[in-house]
Amino acid sequence: MPGSSKTPCARQGDRALCVVLHDVAPATWPACARLLAGVDALGDVPVTLLVVPEYHRGVPIDADGEFVRAIGQRLERGDEVAMHGCFHWDDVPARNPAAWLRRRLWTAGEGEFGALDESAAQQRIQRGLAPFRRLGWPVRGFVPPAWLLSDGARAALSRSSFAYTSTLGRLYTLPDWRPQGSASLFWSVRSALRRRVFGRLNGYRLAGLGDAPLLRLGIHPVDVAYPEVLGFWLRAIERSLATRAAMTKSTWLEARR
Numbered sequence: 001m002p003g004s005s006k007t008p009c010a011r012q013g014d015r016a017l018c019v020v021l022h023d024v025a026p027a028t029w030p031a032c033a034r035l036l037a038g039v040d041a042l043g044d045v046p047v048t049l050l051v052v053p054e055y056h057r058g059v060p061i062d063a064d065g066e067f068v069r070a071i072g073q074r075l076e077r078g079d080e081v082a083m084h085g086c087f088h089w090d091d092v093p094a095r096n097p098a099a100w101l102r103r104r105l106w107t108a109g110e111g112e113f114g115a116l117d118e119s120a121a122q123q124r125i126q127r128g129l130a131p132f133r134r135l136g137w138p139v140r141g142f143v144p145p146a147w148l149l150s151d152g153a154r155a156a157l158s159r160s161s162f163a164y165t166s167t168l169g170r171l172y173t174l175p176d177w178r179p180q181g182s183a184s185l186f187w188s189v190r191s192a193l194r195r196r197v198f199g200r201l202n203g204y205r206l207a208g209l210g211d212a213p214l215l216r217l218g219i220h221p222v223d224v225a226y227p228e229v230l231g232f233w234l235r236a237i238e239r240s241l242a243t244r245a246a247m248t249k250s251t252w253l254e255a256r257r
Contacts, residue, residue, distance in 0.1 A: 015213055016252050017244040018182075019237060020048045022084060022143075022220045024071075025055030026064040031221035033070065038234050045237065045246045049074060050084035050143050053128040057087050062131040075137065080248040082141035083162075085112040086128035089145075114148030121156035129161075140164065140250050164253055171214065173253060180256060182214035185236070187229050189222055195229065206236055214252055215240060 019039060024032050032049075039045050049071065054060050061067060071081065088110055113121060125142070132139045140163040144153065147168040157165055158175045165172050171180045185202050188194040209215055217236060223229045237246075247255070 014255075015211075015244045016215070016255075017045075017237070017240045017246045018048055018214060018216045018249055018252060019045055019246065020050060020143075020216055020218050020249070022050045022218060023052060023055070023088065024049045024081075024084070024221075025052045025061065025088075026059050026067040027055050028221040029067055029070060031224045035219060035221065035224050035230070035233075036074070038230065039237060042234065042238050043241065043246075044078070045241070046078040046080070046248045046251070047074070048141070048248045048250075049079055049081045051081045051132075051139075052084045052086075052088045052145075053131050054087050056089050060131050062135050068135060071137070078248075080141075080250050081132070081137050081139055082143055082249065083125075083128050083132065083139050084143050085145040086124040088112055111144070111146035111148035113144040113150060113153040114146065115150050116153050116156075117150070118152035118155040121150070121153040122159070125156055125160055141166070164249060166216075166249070168218075171216070171249065171253075180214070180253065181212065182216055183209045183212035184216035184218055185209075186218035187220070187223055187232070189220075189226055189229055195226060199228065199232065202232065202236075206239070210243070215244060216249075 021032060021035065036047065039047060051061060051071070075081065089112055112124070116124065129139065142157060142160070142162045142165045144165070144167070147166070149157070149165075149167065154177075158177070160174065162174050164174055168184060168186070171182045172178060173180065183205075185205055187198045187202065189198075217233060219233050223233065
């Protein structure tokens with residue numbers, strides 16, 4: 001059954017691991033598949049797949065048969081899909097230097113929902129949901145590209161059908177925006193300096209997050225291009241599985257309730 005999980009729900013209070021694969025789309029699928037093969041080799045680890053309906057305004061997800069079959073197989077094995085923006089591209093002009101730094105330099109212009117008003121955010125949500133509905137894929141979560149949400153986007157999400165959303169630091173249930181305790185790691189790989197900094201930072205943080213009820217590992221397809229980054233993620237997953245139950249975001253939220 002699509003969206004079913006083979007991993008038992010943890011008891012409330014147990015510590016959990018959520019492996020989250022960002023930017024899943026036909027254009028990124030070869031890198032995604034390589035990463036998932038590494039994760040699968042570690043055991044029964046359900047993954048939350050952040051699927052972009054029209055990545056960079058490219059091929060819609062339901063127009064690529066190979067991609068549709070691949071995601072269908074992932075759903076059968078217990079993964080879940082969440083909607084990750086619509087285009088994963090921020091096309092709203094930055095109005096000041098601070099906005100330019102936040103939305104262009106730090107996020108490489110991909111923080112799609114960082115400056116949308118409520119109407120525009122609602123339109124993109126509905127457009128993005130359409131192919132999921134055509135495919136019959138259950139989608140309970142929305143994760144904004146680059147974890148950026150404007151006030152308008154927050155308002156649109158409050159009126160949406162999603163059960164949860166997340167930012168870099170928080171996982172929220174919807175529509176009440178109740179924060180759920182979690183910690184997250186991610187990696188910026190756009191320069192050698194960033195990779196070194198994040199390598200040290202993530203190593204320290206992973207060692208100090210033992211008490212977090214939920215550990216989210218935010219992995220991107222581009223990470224696969226760097227052996228040291230891919231190696232870190234696979235070691236982090238293997239290490240975390242010794243003390244945490246692996247589950248999707250939806251499964252963890254259901255267990256909390």
